[in-house]
């Protein structure tokens with residue numbers, strides 16, 4: 001008997017419809033994250049509506065509004081910056097559409113505007129980078145650091161800077177002599193580093209908020225006739241394949257992992273939310289760190 005209510009003639013339960021507003025395609029991390037979300041939706045039998053905001057908040061807001069209009073079951077998004085979301089989140093709430101934050105957080109005071117936040121602890125990542133720097137430069141008397149920041153106002157840029165600063169401030173021999181955004185892109189990292197090497201040719205270390213900016217920095221360092229990983233050391237965050245390759249070659253010295261494979265966890269949350277089950281307000285992803293030796297071992301089986 002064909003008794004499925006509201007189905008579109010297929011005879012089964014109607015599929016869950018998920019609207020996902022992605023940040024963009026700014027980095028290797030983001031590409032892997034998008035693939036993870038798309039593959040996991042397929043595996044879970046969830047109907048995914050996907051949009052790419054090209055790193056612009058206004059595009060993300062438009063996408064979320066269109067998902068509200070289409071009456072999707074759940075909205076998930078990775079907020080490009082932390083602030084400015086309350087209005088659109090209230091619109092979703094009024095329409096009774098639950099919102100899941102993935103990867104990046106918002107700074108809204110009212111946490112009833114979203115069901116949960118699924119993603120990494122970016123402050124912890126910054127601390128891990130700082131801990132490595134403290135050990136690596138244990139015998140140095142002064143250490144000049146340049147920081148390549150992620151997208152201005154984004155949770156990972158704010159938190160990775162904070163965690164790192166917290167650790168290195170314990171010893172005055174560490175100074176951040178320059179800190180600028182490269183917008184999480186390779187081109188941005190290259191451009192900022194080019195200028196930086198002119199104004200601060202004697203820096204000892206670059207801390208880049210992601211691998212892509214670190215890879216851009218490597219190009220700029222080599223073009224300036226210096227050896228990345230030796231003349232100027234590099235520590236980055238993400239551990240995507242290109243970053244891990246540079247690490248295994250000694251061009252990057254240390255990488256703090258940030259996993260982009262959030263898709264399966266996201267689909268679990270979406271199913272639970274749709275079924276009216278409760279979920280944790282904060283869901284953390286598990287991560288590690290890599291040295292060049294560990295990168296060589298991990299690379300052959302690396303998924304992204």
Ligand code: GYE
Pocket residue numbers: 026027028029030103104156184209210211212237238258
């Ligand atoms: O580290 C960076 C990407 O939000 C954690 O965004 C993510 C960051 C990631 O562009 O590569």
